[in-house]
Amino acid sequence: MLTRRQFIRTAALFALAPRVFAETRREIWVNDVHSQLNRTRVRELLVPRNRDQLAEIVRSASRKAVPISVSGCRHSMGGQQFAADSICIDTRSLDRVISFDQERGLVEAEAGIQWSKLIRAYLEAESGKQKQWGIAQKQTGADTFTLGGSLSSNVHGRGLAMKPLISNIESFTLINADGKPIRCSRDENTELFRLAIGGYGLFGLIDSVTLRLVPRQKLRRVVEIIHADELPKRFEERIAQKFLYGDFQFSVDEKSPDFLQRGVFSCYEPIDEHEPVVAKKELRDDDWLDLLRLAYTDREKAFKRYSDYYLSTNGQTYWSDTSQLSAYLSNYAQKLRELIGGEESSLIITEIYVPRRDLPDFLAQAAKLLRSNRTTVIYGTVRLIEKDDESFLAWAKEPYACIIFNLLAFHTPTGIEASANSFRGLID
Known part of the structure; x- marks a missing residue:
């Protein structure tokens, strides 16, 4: 088995393909696309296009002991995809x-x-x-x-x-x-x-x-507005009714008693294969950007608009796979600064795993913590996971409720420390 140190050392110069970026004469910086807080200087940026090229990087690494890092679309925010002064391998051209x-x-x-x-x-x-x-x-x-x-x-x-x-x-x-x-x-x-x-x-x-x-199945979306106290029971009911997918997207208006308590409960039930798939109402990129703007500036209005939209889609039908496709606003932080101004900032995502029976208490405690820390939540949702009994480094050690927070982080030492304190508090 490879140790972490042995793996990190498995990289080297790559010269098999002329289209590989081998930019040693200027500084090369990489970063994650969401939090934008992992800016790292790398030695080279390489783009292998087949298995042979990828393998050659590793073989050369064993000889030259040059560190490598590996990334795809760079959504990870934990820093694991980059290493200072490494050869950064971009895997996105390995896409056949x-x-x-x-x-x-x-x-x-x-x-x-x-x-x-x-x-x-x-x-x-x-x-x-x-x-x-x-x-x-x-x-x-x-x-x-x-x-x-x-x-x-x-x-x-x-x-x-x-x-x-x-x-x-x-x-x-x-x-x-x-x-x-x-x-x-x-x-x-x-x-x-x-x-x-x-x-x-x-x-x-x-x-x-x-x-x-x-x-592949056809599904019908069923939407309700419910309170967090109902969640464990309502999730159990939907599972018993053979619904396949679902989540709870909670209010992020910290000034409201509904903060993290009231939300959109949206679940998907299988329907007859002969029923038509009709999803007439969908949010476009501009709609998502406007919702994001409101989440920054008027969170009460943001939840009202979002919940009204979801309620209007109650009963729409979808395919089980393509219904999971989602819009993502690239360069969202820059676009928002252009719209509303303000300090440089971005969103940091964390996911907290809680025994399902403890979910209402956790959300109530989280609301108190985030209010007291004056932390802005831009988006959040609750999902479920079953126990992972196969992987060695399992994170789903039991059937959990998974609570996802998108927290606003300002790119200053004080702002980053404030976000870190909130994340530590949520974990504790």
């Missing part, structure tokens, strides 16, 4: 669909593929066929996540009775420290399978992933 087994519902793709491209590819391949497959889950909030990064973080979506992504992974190919491809599954190299999923890249570079698809 390798195979699609229509009979078994298995799709293999390179690790740099993004979810929207993967979905388009299998939908095109199964067009006109009776048996239809789709993804079980992905992260929500954006589609610009790579498959390899999703595996490395062992992500989850808004499934009401689903384990993390490891439950949907059939196998993957990992490039080890010698530059050799290793196939990992529940039957081959089982230890690496359990370690690398949720291992944040510490055990090798993910080259390709075979994903287990599930039968």
